[in-house]
Amino acid sequence: METLQPSTEIANAPTKPVAPQIAVAGVSGYAGGELARLLLHHPALSGTRPIFLGRAGEAEVGPSTSLEALHPYLTAPGHHASTPVFPFTWNRIVDAGTKVLFLATPHEQSREWVPEAIERGIKVIDLSGAWRLQETRNRDVYRLTDANPKLAAELQAEAVYGCPELHRDAIRSARLVANPGCYSTSMILALAPLVQAGLVDIDHGIICDAKSGVSGAGKAATAKTHFMYAADNLSAYNVFGHRHTGELLEQLHLSADQIQFTPHLLPIPRGILATNYLRLKQSTDSSTISAVFSNFYRHSPMVRLYPSPQLPQIQHVVRTNFCDIGFELASDGKRLVIVSCLDNLLKGASGQAVQNLNLMCGWNEQEGLL
Amino acid sequence: METLQPSTEIANAPTKPVAPQIAVAGVSGYAGGELARLLLHHPALSGTRPIFLGRAGEAEVGPSTSLEALHPYLTAPGHHASTPVFPFTWNRIVDAGTKVLFLATPHEQSREWVPEAIERGIKVIDLSGAWRLQETRNRDVYRLTDANPKLAAELQAEAVYGCPELHRDAIRSARLVANPGCYSTSMILALAPLVQAGLVDIDHGIICDAKSGVSGAGKAATAKTHFMYAADNLSAYNVFGHRHTGELLEQLHLSADQIQFTPHLLPIPRGILATNYLRLKQSTDSSTISAVFSNFYRHSPMVRLYPSPQLPQIQHVVRTNFCDIGFELASDGKRLVIVSCLDNLLKGASGQAVQNLNLMCGWNEQEGLL
Amino acid sequence: METLQPSTEIANAPTKPVAPQIAVAGVSGYAGGELARLLLHHPALSGTRPIFLGRAGEAEVGPSTSLEALHPYLTAPGHHASTPVFPFTWNRIVDAGTKVLFLATPHEQSREWVPEAIERGIKVIDLSGAWRLQETRNRDVYRLTDANPKLAAELQAEAVYGCPELHRDAIRSARLVANPGCYSTSMILALAPLVQAGLVDIDHGIICDAKSGVSGAGKAATAKTHFMYAADNLSAYNVFGHRHTGELLEQLHLSADQIQFTPHLLPIPRGILATNYLRLKQSTDSSTISAVFSNFYRHSPMVRLYPSPQLPQIQHVVRTNFCDIGFELASDGKRLVIVSCLDNLLKGASGQAVQNLNLMCGWNEQEGLL
């Protein structure tokens, strides 16, 4: 996997006329619904029809399920036909000539299906956590088993972490993109520029206090997604133990004692705000920090930087694919608070997945995302 | 069952010193939790310890369950012992010398347990719908089966509908109180005074548009209690078909074509607001209507009347046992809008149940409820 | 003003290449922000730059105000220039060659500015209530004064009520479009088909119980828009007295005693749900009613009809320009409940305004709105 160095150019070539056949598996969840919405309105895909499929063994998707039944807000105007959703089969995917497959499936299924897709010559953008981490850590965190461990290890090594702001060039030519976690994206984009610039006293320890809306917990009805649990409430969870921590360690090249991350459940449908606390090696001024951010993201249309001391808020990013970043520096010039925000279903999931598709297809990175 | 006529006096005798042993079955739900809270702080019960039990076969209640584990907000100050919750057994209830049993259980369980309790000489306040309706309608609506149909029919005939504002005297001497539904209470209290006074053109039809917070849907995690379904949303449901309609018909002595009720799910934890539309037989002025309300509720401390055109709001009643009522009359003096509000877990459930307990024990009706 | 008869065809001509110069006054409010967002992303306007202006004497709009400062969520990607917002002057509008002016201004300002714009040859789409009602009623409801009463009366008579589903043809050639109220749109679209078909017993009286999110109350910070007032609450207001009632009367050709409408304030940011109660002249079946709706809206891409007994919800329409409609019929075949939903800032304001622009420009009605 490449280094943290951001890629140095942005594709501005005119969008190509011929679009590849797209398939989406796992369309019934929240990320799947948003992915369907984005693909159905994507200008470069206007001549094609993506195929939408369920997960393996999903009761909700039968022989005559429609996208509208799963996500009523996606109902097309009255005169248009409904969009079918099929039970998952490889035949359906292969027969349609699928070139790129999105997996919005649980990590166990993604772990099983990615090798099958790649062997069939189909590129994959996987929204689960199954392929985001290096081999050893991945086993520890997700405890996945592989039918063909050797192939899985090779694919794991080949997988590109789908954060365009860090790995733009590698994504362009990837066969397998591991789409980042929602929390991880918000923290990595806040921290990467200064960590990469060597300005951060990483041994002092970085603290990320992150808060997410309930859609991040998924569509399953559980005690914690019950309205009565989440509404008018705030709770911390998985302190020292959230799975996204591994992505921070690998993408920022940190050890486990150099960063800690506490997730909280916010009483809102969507959006993440991360308040990131770090100490600089030496006293610095705000304009230097601004310059580091601006330079790092100079080719990244999906990151919006705020002039200090303005700070982003969740409302500014909800229903967009932007990650907004602002910061405030203490009077000692060393203690720094960086606030980052994104929509967990868009820049934290489906929007970023489409951003990766755009890169893989040679289209403008922001195509269909503004 | 007695007529609609409100009872004519309010008990103001000093609270008696000896309190009966109380038991509560089904304490794990929202109504059960609120009931426990009210009983633990009830002045007349300060010398006793109510027994708290689960439902039949409830996995959540094991041999060492505490009230605090089920409802963390009920945790006592650090120095106090925790309050045990026992699996349901008759032995536990009988051995403690229980005199009054609250059932905050599903209607199937209440239907089964009430005859057993009564036969053991234990009075029951049942919060389910099992005993609220007359025999025939009850079978149609709840489709319950009885081990001893004859006894059940007798108890059904004997059961008192636990709305103190309508049946105060009967409740005082009841063995079985059927605690009203939350929606029904809000609408019956809004409509009873004018219907009883003969002022309403009931053949024109009464329309009740009612809206409830999510706690009304219960603690089970379902697609409809998911935060993502309920938040930022409003939906109508069970149009023409909600079970509480039967209570309206019986308590207001109306036929099914004379009243209709549409429930809606509000994106709030608790509270009901009902907007009730009716037409008066002849043109009337606001002061006449006010007088009817004031007279009807002159002995009812739990109903607060608003001077027209002031209207109650959900926030005014949440976490109280009040039902607030206001109205506005059209310039024709005939079209009337009555707005009523209550907290569905208190006046709509557990608070009203304690109000009934107070009457059954000869205490002040509002004891422990202000 | 034309009759209720829906227009009979839908424009499917290819979008024309040359777009007119657009200006928007009053861009700082919620409707203004959504209007800016829609126009900036409108495919037919991609070659133009709309001009954005404040209201008269607005402190919030100074010489260097940007759209991003007023509406941070509209911030463009980092590499793009910010969008200026100018203090309102006629010179600015005229010098740019403006052909169509949107007014998202208070009704007093719209009343003053519309004659000035029309006299300068500029067409107007006015989002306020200033020009929606016929002369006499308008004076009663809005109490507006005119510099040139004769001209104002002529314009009032000429103004087209901007509901495309009712007045599509007249909008195409209008100089002045009075964009409908948010509440009114939700109720008129629910009721017009059956009223127009003569099926409704209008003398029995129609009752509309409508609920709106807080954005409908505008951006001014008041006691009623305070979070602490609106959150976890529901309140009825302006019973028998809401200004939008006049639109119902005129568009549905009803008298004041034939319809009543009660607005409620919902604890959500946006969305309206109206529960409409009416009685049919004679017993009817659901399929007949469905057929009336389907036929009435056969050329209307922005209305989505639900098969009975499915009902729309606010979440299905928020952030869309759709009005969703469903109904349920009582077993007597006469009592009917129609539920309609829309986003008050889109189909209830700015989206409908763009729909009207599309018609006035000869574009597809749904252009830029899907």
Add this chain to the structure above:
Amino acid sequence: METLQPSTEIANAPTKPVAPQIAVAGVSGYAGGELARLLLHHPALSGTRPIFLGRAGEAEVGPSTSLEALHPYLTAPGHHASTPVFPFTWNRIVDAGTKVLFLATPHEQSREWVPEAIERGIKVIDLSGAWRLQETRNRDVYRLTDANPKLAAELQAEAVYGCPELHRDAIRSARLVANPGCYSTSMILALAPLVQAGLVDIDHGIICDAKSGVSGAGKAATAKTHFMYAADNLSAYNVFGHRHTGELLEQLHLSADQIQFTPHLLPIPRGILATNYLRLKQSTDSSTISAVFSNFYRHSPMVRLYPSPQLPQIQHVVRTNFCDIGFELASDGKRLVIVSCLDNLLKGASGQAVQNLNLMCGWNEQEGLL
């Protein structure tokens, strides 16, 4: 002011029969309303009638204002008289024989009124920030001016910081209690035990990431308390600059570079959760930390401690006077996360004020607060 050492006993003497006359100024705000509610239901005050007054020059309080008009949720049952609220005058307070005056007023007014009350022999519990900080810092933070600087300085030195868990004994005999800030209470109670025990590496720096509901921002209708700003949002504010920071420094005996605190605005009506990050001097185990907390709060009925790794949530404390505290320790035994929660209007304001009243009157500390 005394040291951090907690007091060593809890008053269990029976409540005395004679209650002092109480007055409350500033009853129209949120804290004032909650204070009125608590005092009206306080068992030890059942024989008295507290006097309720407005702020200086408050338009909302006229000659015939009632508590119910200011706070409709406080409306008494129908048969009871309404509770008057008077414009503020010293005569009203003195003539009634007031012994204890609560000030729920802006800090400028509290600064002016406290000396006047003390000189009249009236004890004060001040809920503003005017008297919480030592002389020099106070001037820097609140920029207050004094009519009699010498007297003000003496009173400032005499004022007791009204946190019973830290200053129980001093509060009992205080003439002037400076009731703590809401944020400060949540963080001080989380941090004091371990800081006092000398276990914390304070030079490493303590980070407090705190989140508060909107009632903390007060009743004034502003852009930031607008429902549309606060709902579905989260925002950080006053980074490195919140006024409550001074309380942390003084009560925990820390310097400004040893602790930082970031407040956030939560989309909920009430409740604060603080996530506190600190590093221990040496590797420690959870049971040692638990023991420190248990010992520190062994006489404090209003603090509830959670067994690690259980953590409190806002819902557990809302509408209670408890501060709930839990923690989780990293596997290195050094990095510690302490989560604390309280209701900003109760333990963070009015509840704590009544707790202080109880101590000053020799009553049980929790009287009227359970």
